[in-house]
Each structure stands twice: as C-alpha cells, then as structure tokens.
Amino acid sequence: MKMIRTFLTAAAMTAATLAAVPAAAQDPGPMTYSEALSGKRVLLVPMAMGFDLAQGWAAILEHEVSAFGGIFETRDPNWSVEAGAQAITEAISSEQKPDVLIVMSPDMNSYSKLMKRAQKAGIYVLLIDNPANFKPDAYIGSDWTQLGRLEAEAAIKGCGEDSSKQIGLVQGDQVNATSLFQYAGIMDVMAKNPGFEIVAKPDSNWDATTSRNVTTTMLQQHPDICAIIDFWDGDATGAAAAIRDAGMQDQVFLVTTGGGEKAADCDMIENGTYGAVVMTELAQESYNMVTIIKYLLQSGQEPGTSSPYIYTLLKATTKADLKPDSCWDLKALQAMNAD
Amino acid sequence: MDIGPLSNLKNLNQERIVLIVAVLIFVTASVALPGFLSAPNLIAIVRSISVLGILALGMSVVIIGRGIDLSMVAIMAMSVAWYLQLLGNGVPDQTAMLLVLAGVLAIGLLNGFLVAYADVPAIFVTLASGSFVFGYVRSQLISSDAVPVPEGHWVALLGGLRFASIPVEVYLFALLSGAMFLFLRYTKWGRYVYYAGDNPIAARNIGIPVRPMLVLRYVLAALISFVAGLLTAASLHSINTRVVNSNLLYDIVLVAVIGGIGLSGGKGGVRNVLVGAALIGIMLNAMTIIDIPLLYQNLIKSTILLFAIIVDGVLNPRDEQTAQQGDI
Numbered sequence: 169m170k171m172i173r174t175f176l177t178a179a180a181m182t183a184a185t186l187a188a189v190p191a192a193a194q195d196p197g198p199m200t201y202s203e204a205l206s207g208k209r210v211l212l213v214p215m216a217m218g219f220d221l222a223q224g225w226a227a228i229l230e231h232e233v234s235a236f237g238g239i240f241e242t243r244d245p246n247w248s249v250e251a252g253a254q255a256i257t258e259a260i261s262s263e264q265k266p267d268v269l270i271v272m273s274p275d276m277n278s279y280s281k282l283m284k285r286a287q288k289a290g291i292y293v294l295l296i297d298n299p300a301n302f303k304p305d306a307y308i309g310s311d312w313t314q315l316g317r318l319e320a321e322a323a324i325k326g327c328g329e330d331s332s333k334q335i336g337l338v339q340g341d342q343v344n345a346t347s348l349f350q351y352a353g354i355m356d357v358m359a360k361n362p363g364f365e366i367v368a369k370p371d372s373n374w375d376a377t378t379s380r381n382v383t384t385t386m387l388q389q390h391p392d393i394c395a396i397i398d399f400w401d402g403d404a405t406g407a408a409a410a411i412r413d414a415g416m417q418d419q420v421f422l423v424t425t426g427g428g429e430k431a432a433d434c435d436m437i438e439n440g441t442y443g444a445v446v447m448t449e450l451a452q453e454s455y456n457m458v459t460i461i462k463y464l465l466q467s468g469q470e471p472g473t474s475s476p477y478i479y480t481l482l483k484a485t486t487k488a489d490l491k492p493d494s495c496w497d498l499k500a501l502q503a504m505n506a507d
Numbered sequence: 508m509d510i511g512p513l514s515n516l517k518n519l520n521q522e523r524i525v526l527i528v529a530v531l532i533f534v535t536a537s538v539a540l541p542g543f544l545s546a547p548n549l550i551a552i553v554r555s556i557s558v559l560g561i562l563a564l565g566m567s568v569v570i571i572g573r574g575i576d577l578s579m580v581a582i583m584a585m586s587v588a589w590y591l592q593l594l595g596n597g598v599p600d601q602t603a604m605l606l607v608l609a610g611v612l613a614i615g616l617l618n619g620f621l622v623a624y625a626d627v628p629a630i631f632v633t634l635a636s637g638s639f640v641f642g643y644v645r646s647q648l649i650s651s652d653a654v655p656v657p658e659g660h661w662v663a664l665l666g667g668l669r670f671a672s673i674p675v676e677v678y679l680f681a682l683l684s685g686a687m688f689l690f691l692r693y694t695k696w697g698r699y700v701y702y703a704g705d706n707p708i709a710a711r712n713i714g715i716p717v718r719p720m721l722v723l724r725y726v727l728a729a730l731i732s733f734v735a736g737l738l739t740a741a742s743l744h745s746i747n748t749r750v751v752n753s754n755l756l757y758d759i760v761l762v763a764v765i766g767g768i769g770l771s772g773g774k775g776g777v778r779n780v781l782v783g784a785a786l787i788g789i790m791l792n793a794m795t796i797i798d799i800p801l802l803y804q805n806l807i808k809s810t811i812l813l814f815a816i817i818v819d820g821v822l823n824p825r826d827e828q829t830a831q832q833g834d835i
Contacts, residue, residue, distance in 0.1 A: 218645065218652035218748070246645075247752045342802050371801035375753055376743050381555040385795045388551060389542050402653065405743045409666070413674070413742075431655060498651070 204466040206237030211266035213255050214296075215274050217244035219402065220429035220498055221297065221450065222272070227501040228454035229270075236462070241266070249274050256282045260289050268292045268461050273300040275343045287471040292464045294457060299345040303475040306460045308453060311479045312346050315446050316353020319423050322444035322484040323395035324357070324364055326421030332392035337369040338379050338407050340399040350399055350425070367393065372403045379406030387414045394421060401426030401433055401445065408441045423484075434495035437487050444486045450496050453480040521819040522767035522779050528815060529786040536793040543796060550673055556762075556788035557680040558735050559755075563762040563780045564687050565731030569724050570763055571691070573704040573772025574622060574629040576725060578614065578637030579732045580756045585644035586611050587736035587746045591654040591662075600660075607733070614640055615729030619722030633725075641751050655745040666741030676738045683731070688777040696720065705773030762787055765812055786811075 210233050214222035226242050233240035243259075245252035252271075256279060259266050269291050273279050280302040283293045287305070295304035299312065323335050337354065340347035351369075358364055367390045372379035379398060387393060387410060396411070398404035404424035411420045421443035426433045428447035436442045456478045485494050519527075537544040562579055569576045586607050593603035614636060621632040645652075656663045668675040691697040702710040703717050711717045740746040766783025768775030790811065794804045 247749060342800055368798050370795050373801055376747055382795050384551045388547050389796055405745050409743050
C-alpha cells in the first residue's frame with residue numbers, strides 16, 4: 169500500500185517536472201548568445217600568418233568562432249606594413265564589414281588612424297601582442313616591460329654572482345613597441361642590480377643573419393660576456409649560431425622570448441641552445457580574445473567605449489623547469505580544425 | 508707636368524673611390540677601435556659578407572650582361588626551405604636534393620627564357636618569378652616561415668666546418684670569386700657576356716649565341732642563390748623565409764653597383780664585387796663595434812654610398828652612349 173503510494177507520488181512528481189520542462193527551456197541565455205554571435209564576422213590581421221603565434225591564434229579562434237556560428241577570416245600581410253594597411257582599409261570599406269577586427273600592429277603608429285576609422289565604422293578593434301598609440305576595445309597580449317624584466321632576471325640568474333656580470337643585448341629595432349618596452353624593462357632590472365652592466369646593445373632588425381653577425385662582433389669585443397638577451401626567438405637562432413661558432417655555449421647564457429611553440433622554443437631549451445625563454449601562454453591568450461569577442465558582441469556598447477588591458481601570464485622557462493606541457497605543438501593545434 | 512694631379516683625379520672611377528673610402532674607414536677603425544684589427548674580427552668581417560658576396564657574384568654576371576635578377580633572394584630562401592621541409596617530412600636526402608635542384612633549374616630557365624625569347628624586360632620577369640617562387644613554396648610546400656635543419660644533417664655539420672679557424676663560407680666565397688674571375692676573364696663564353704652586355708645587337712651580328720647565353724646567366728644566378736641559401740642554413744641551423752622581405756636584395760644590387768658594375772651592362776668584374784663587399788663589411792663591423800643604433804647605421808651607410816656616387820658623377824660625367832640608352 170505504502171509502496172503504491174510512493175509510486176504514485178513519484179509519478180505525480182515526475183509529471184509535475186515534465187510539465188515544468190518548457191519553463192526551464194526558456195533560459196534566455198542560449199537565445200541571447202546565438203542572436204548576438206551567430207553570423208558575426210571576425211577578421212584577424214597579424215603581421216604575417218607564417219609564424220607560430222599567428223598560426224596558433226588562428227587555430228584557436230577559428231575553432232571557437234565557428235563553434236558559435238560566426239565567420240572567421242584571416243589576412244596575410246606577410247610582414248608588409250602596406251599590405252596590412254590595405255587589408256584593414258578593405259575590411260572597413262567592404263560590403264560585409266567584419267564585426268570584430270583583430271590587429272597585430274607592426275609599430276606604434278602605422279595603423280592608429282586606420283583602426284580609429286574602423287571603430288567609427290562600428291567595428292570592435294582588438295589590438296594583440298604589439299601595443300600601439302591607439303585605444304582599442306581591448307589590448308590582449310604581453311606586458312612587454314614586464315617581459316623585459318623577466319628576461320633580465322633570467323640573464324642575471326644565468327650569469328650568477330661570481331660571473332663577469334657583463335650582459336649583451338640583441339635588440340629588434342627602434343620602432344616596434346615590443347622592442348622599446350623590452351629594453352625599458354631590462355634597464356629597469358639593471359638599475360636595481362648595480363654590479364651588472366649592459367656592455368653592448370646592437371639591433372638585429374629581426375633578422376637571424378644580422379643577429380649572428382652583431383653577436384659575433386659583440387663576443388669578440390667583450391669576451392667575458394656571461395649572458396645575451398636576444399629580443400625574439402625568430403632571430404635568436406643567429407645569436408645562438410655566433411655563440412656556438414665561438415665555442416662559448418658553456419659561458420654564455422642566451423635568453424630570448426617567443427610564442428612557446430615546441431620546435432621554436434622548448435626543443436631549443438632542451439638541446440641547450442637557449443638558456444631561458446620568456447614564453448607567452450598562447451592558448452590562454454587566444455581564449456582571452458575569444459572571451460572579449462563574446463563579451464563585446466553582446467555588450468551593445470559602441471566601439472571605443474572602453475579600453476582594458478588583458479595581459480597574458482608570462483614565465484621564464486629554463487631547462488630545469490621544462491615540463492611536457494611547457495610548450496604547445498602547432499601541428500596538434502592545427503589538427504583541431506582538421507575535421 | 509701640371510696636369511698630373513688632375514689626370515690622376517680623372518682616373519678615380521667609382522671602384523677606386525669606393526676602395527679609397529673602404530681603406531680610409533679600415534685604417535681609422537684599426538687605430539681608433541680596440542679589437543678591430545684582430546685576426547678573429549677580420550675573419551668575422553669577411554664571413555659576414557661571404558653570403559652577400561656570393562649572391563652579388565651571381566647578380567654581377569647578370570648585370571654585366573645587361574640584365575638584373577630580382578628573384579635571387581626568393582630562390583635562395585625558398586629552395587632551401589623546401590629542401591629542409593622535404594627532409595623534415597622524411598623524404599630521402601638524394602630525392603629531396605634532386606627535386607629541389609630541378610626546381611631551381613626550372614626557375615632559372617624560366618627567367619632566362621622569358622627574358623631571352625619572349626623579350627620581356629628582366630626587371631619584370633624576375634620580380635614576378637621571385638614573387639611566384641615565394642608565394643608558391645610558402646603556401647604549397649612549407650608549413651611555416653622558419654624551417655629547421657634536421658639534427659645531425661650534413662647542412663648543419665657544414666656550418667661548423669673550419670679550416671685554420673676560418674669558416675667554410677669564406678673559402679667558398681673565395682673559390683667562387685676565383686672561378687667567376689677565370690670564367691669572365693679567360694673563357695670565350697665569359698668574354699661573350701661583356702660583348703652581349705655592351706651591345707647585344709652587334710654581338711648577335713658577329714655570331715655570338717646571345718639568347719642561349721642569356722638563359723645560361725639566369726640559370727647560373729639561380730644555382731648560386733641555392734648555394735648561398737645552403738650556407739645560410741648551415742650557419743643558422745634553420746632558414747627563415749622572412750629574409751625575402753628584408754632589404755637583402757637591395758644590398759646585393761648595392762654591393763655590385765657600388766663597386767662600379769654599371770647597370771647599363773658590359774662593365775665591371777669580380778674585383779668590383781670584392782671592393783663593394785669590402786666597403787659594406789668594414790662599415791657595418793665598425794659601426795657595430797661603436798654600438799651605433801640601426802637607424803643611424805642606415806643613415807651613415809646611405810650617406811657614404813651617396814657620396815661615392817656623387818663623386819663618381821662629378822669626375823666621370825655621363826657620356827653620350829649612357830645618356831642615350833639609360834641605365835635601367
């Protein structure tokens with residue numbers, strides 16, 4: 169009897185729950201989400217599509233944007249400032265304007281006016297990796313001054329207290345914010361460590377052969393150097409070659425920075441070419457972009473309303489703290505979109 | 508007697524002016540900069556310009572024959588990038604090498620054929636073929652800008668090769684310079700390059716195979732580019748195709764032209780390349796030792812080059828012939 173009553177109660181409750189299901193389905197979330205996001209166009213204009221960071225961003229963005237029903241596109245200026253400017257101009261004036269424009273600026277000023285125009289045309293502009301003189305709807309990337317500080321600290325640690333305390337720099341150039349801010353960060357740390365000094369600071373112009381040539385000269389002029397900071401892993405192979413040619417691998421601790429791709433960074437730490445690499449958490453950085461895109465498209469705010477800095481966590485990685493997941497693998501990431 | 512100094516001054520062609528400037532900078536740097544005149548630094552100077560010099564040798568042969576090859580840097584970077592990518596994909600070394608060599612030959616032949624037989628100006632043909640090579644290889648054959656040399660491969664070992672502590676590319680530069688000198692100076696075909704460059708129509712009228720020779724020069728330039736690319740990869744243990752967008756191409760033309768190889772063709776030789784390369788190498792090295800920022804380096808470099816060209820223009824006014832046919 170009791171059993172039957174329990175059953176009846178249960179049946180009644182189930183019926184009640186079933187009746188309530190339509191009410192639960194009226195969660196406003198999915199509707200709002202898909203109304204705001206589906207069919208939205210996201211355009212990525214990096215400095216070039218051919219290097220690890222850009223390929224990593226693109227892989228994750230494509231995965232996420234297509235998942236919410238948006239359209240993801242990239243343009244490849246192939247390191248040409250003019251081609252990048254043209255891509256942005258075309259995007260602004262095209263019939264099917266992007267809703268979100270993601271720009272990696274080649275320097276402080278080249279694209280500032282264009283990006284302002286894009287915002288006026290109703291496009292949200294995200295600035296990534298390279299800061300510029302412009303108020304984007306969000307800056308997502310590294311705090312380059314902090315990055316410089318971490319490099320300098322790694323170099324000082326690599327040298328040690330009993331060393332010559334002489335550090336050499338291979339800068340990028342004198343126009344790119346990443347180079348200028350890195351330098352500022354390094355000098356910041358140097359000022360706090362009076363024993364250490366920067367003995368030379370040539371530019372590589374981001375070219376590996378130039379980096380090799382200036383590093384060769386630097387090592388000859390200052391044979392006691394205990395560490396070198398090269399401003400990008402894209403050309404640090406040159407500084408590494410110069411150190412190898414001089415037979416000074418055991419004496420000179422090479423520090424650089426990069427996107428944390430396995431072949432470009434972790435393999436090179438593993439085989440001793442680089443002493444330390446300050447790496448960007450690429451996946452986190454890309455998902456930060458995704459979050460901001462989702463937020464902006466639902467916010468209803470005018471482009472240019474707010475301008476937050478979304479810095480990615482930076483970490484100097486050495487052989488001692490190298491883990492299997494310290495780096496990301498470009499091939500694995502690209503396989504994500506294969507199906 | 509009185510005109511002695513003046514006629515000496517008249518003998519100052521561009522090559523000599525550049526040589527004098529180079530020697531002046533060299534002497535000044537030797538005195539003023541500690542460590543400049545040391546054996547390791549001198550080796551470093553020669554090494555820093557070896558690849559540039561090798562490329563300039565290839566460019567010179569083309570320019571002397573009244574042409575220009577703007578596809579050299581693209582061929583250099585992309586051929587080697589493709590080769591390394593093939594190796595990375597597990598293709599046997601010999602197959603990879605044969606494939607890439609065939610590709611390099613094909614582009615050289617295409618350049619030469621279009622210039623020689625289709626009569627398209629060299630500057631357009633090679634500009635287009637350079638872009639094509641870059642675009643095709645970058646988009647179809649390789650997966651990212653930088654391609655590493657496989658661990659322990661002979662290209663990496665080549666980069667570490669030293670004889671009497673002098674890197675191997677210096678020897679190769681010397682060897683190629685010597686070979687090119689002998690070719691241009693002492694072989695019949697070498698002399699033909701000058702005749703064809705000086706006056707193609709006259710050269711054809713006296714029975715020189717002007718067109719096949721033209722094709723040969725572009726093939727030669729393509730092969731030399733491949734060698735330069737291999738040497739670059741050997742030293743850096745990777746090749747970055749970004750070099751195609753750098754000003755390396757202008758530097759190659761610069762080394763040839765600053766040394767006194769006229770863009771109008773028929774003039775100059777290996778000596779001019781060596782002088783031009785020496786000036787650039789000494790200048791860059793001295794400025795690096797002084798730690799001059801890149802912006803100023805470019806300014807100083809261009810000022811000195813402009814100075815040499817102006818002095819040449821004043822001392823050797825353009826004659827009727829150059830005025831008529833123009834430079835390029």
